[in-house]
Amino acid sequence: MWPFDKNNEESEQKLSLQHHNHLIVASMSKSLVTIEFDTEGHIQNASPLFLQAMGYQPEELMGKHHRIFCDKSYTQSADYTQFWQSLARGEVKSGTFERYSKTGDLVIIEATYFPIFDDTGSVKSVMKIASDVTEKVKKAQADKDLITALHQNFAVIEFQPDGTILDANKNFLSGLGYAIEQVQGQHHRMFCFDDFYQENPNFWRELAQGRAFSGRFLRKTSYGEELWIQASYSPVRNEKGEVYKVVKFASDITDDVNREMAISEAANIAYSTALQTSQVAQEGNQVLQDTVGISQRMMDNLTVSISQVEELASLSDDVSEIVKTIGSIAEQTNLLALNAAIEAARAGDQGRGFAVVADEVRKLASRTSESTEEITQVVNKNMSLTKEVTQAMNDVNYVAQEASGKIQTVSETMDEIYTGAESVASAVNSFKGNES
Structure with a gap:
């Protein structure tokens, strides 16, 4: 094989590789x-x-x-x-x-x-x-900011599904008086009084099944003191839908609860006082009504007595007139007896017997006249006493009428007190109902 053939082959491989790389870059640029x-x-x-x-x-x-x-x-x-x-x-x-x-x-x-x-x-x-991860990062930052805000404003604690403590933030630890190492690995019951789990034996079983709880809860600090919280227990699920932890957000409402309890106690006292006031007012009003009745009967009796005394006074006037008539007759009889004695004296012995009779008649007339004067004195005294009694009874009647009017005014006031007490009791009872 000639050397230039080898070089050509290498050049072709490089060109092929460059072309392949170019295709990769072009494909990447498109997608x-x-x-x-x-x-x-x-x-x-x-x-x-x-x-x-x-x-x-x-x-x-x-x-x-x-x-x-x-x-x-x-x-x-x-x-x-x-x-x-x-x-x-x-x-x-x-x-x-x-x-x-x-x-x-x-x-x-x-x-x-x-x-x-x-x-x-x-x-x-x-x-x-x-x-581009802008939205992803913004969402993550928003989630982070939200979590930060929650941790700043709420007591936060995390549990395993069985109630074992995983972590707790500063607000939670300071609120209950613990350090993190004192609570990690411990169970939630360390914060509860015995009656909570007696009343809620399946609390963590239900949370592990995905049920959330929220409301007011009474908890116990590290010092054994009562702490009221407004809290939500929220199960957290993984991608498979399984609950892998529970997060609790809480706020201390002890002062609010104590204030509500004080208001409720004050409302109970006000309600009880209003009922007692209503009852006392009702009883007092009944006593006043009875007193008014007695006073009215007394005034009626006084009116009758005054009428009878006035009749007695009238009879005294009649007796006085009769006594005057008797006195007049006695005086006339006395004059007649005196005249008869004079005539008997003139008659001498023949008139002696008549003179004796005339003298007796004169004596009787004299005694009658004396008795008439005594009766007149008694009648006059009786008339004077009758007038005094009548005036006294009129005074008593006036006082009784005035007292009756005042008693009626007090009775009306007691009615108003009763009505007011009933209104207070109704309002307090309504407030207690709304509060519960």
Whole structure:
């Protein structure tokens, strides 16, 4: 075999390899985000997908430097200079990079910069294969920010599906008074009072089956003190749908619960007091009504008594008139007896017997007159007393009427107190119902 035949064969193999490589690069350019630079960073060509991703036309990029995709502060740094020097030496650079589109929008890429060598082994250009991970990175950052916010604002703890503690953040540990090494590997029951698992024996079995729990829970600190939390226990599934851990987010609501308990206790006291007030008002009102009834009957009796006393006074007037008549008759009888005695004296012995009779009549008339005066005095005194009694009874009747009016006013006030107490009791009871 002649030497030139061997050289021709090697040349053909090189040409074939170059053609194959060219086909590979062409195929990559059609389906991947690619761009090719010279060793100094000037753009030689870019794939349609790259142009689309960065918002350029081909003629806008040809011959331009790579720095048009980068932040100015980065391109002026020593790191950027070393970046292209390393690529020119044949080194490969891979990672996540921040670049900017034609409109100035941030484009985050995962890319590999690798050298392309010529026949002599020298680097003739640099090829970059990239993928746009902007949305992926933004979502990851958003998820990270969300997790950071949750850890800043909530107590977070992670468990195995059986309740064994995996990890806990600072908020959780400080809230319950533990260090991380005191809780890792321990069971959730270390935070609970005995009655929790007595009432919820299948708590972790249900969580392991995918059921979430949320609500208020009473927990125990490392000092044995009560701690009320608002918490959610959320099962976390893997790609197979299997629960591989449980995450709990919690916030301390002890002060709120204590405040609610104090309000509830105050409401109970207010409700009880309102009921007692209502009952006392009702009983007091009944007593007042009874008193009003008694007072009314007393006024009725006084009215009757006053009427009777007035009738008695009227009768006393009649008796007085009768006594006057009797007195007048006695005086006339006395005069007649005196005249008869005079006539008997004139008659001498014949009139002596008549004189005796006349004298007796005169004496009887005199006694009648004296008795009449005594009766008159008694009647006058009786009339005076009757007037005093009538006035006294009128005074009593007036006082009784005035007292009855005041009692009625108090009764109306007691009715208002009763109604108000009933309203308070109803309002407090409604509040208690809404609170529960």
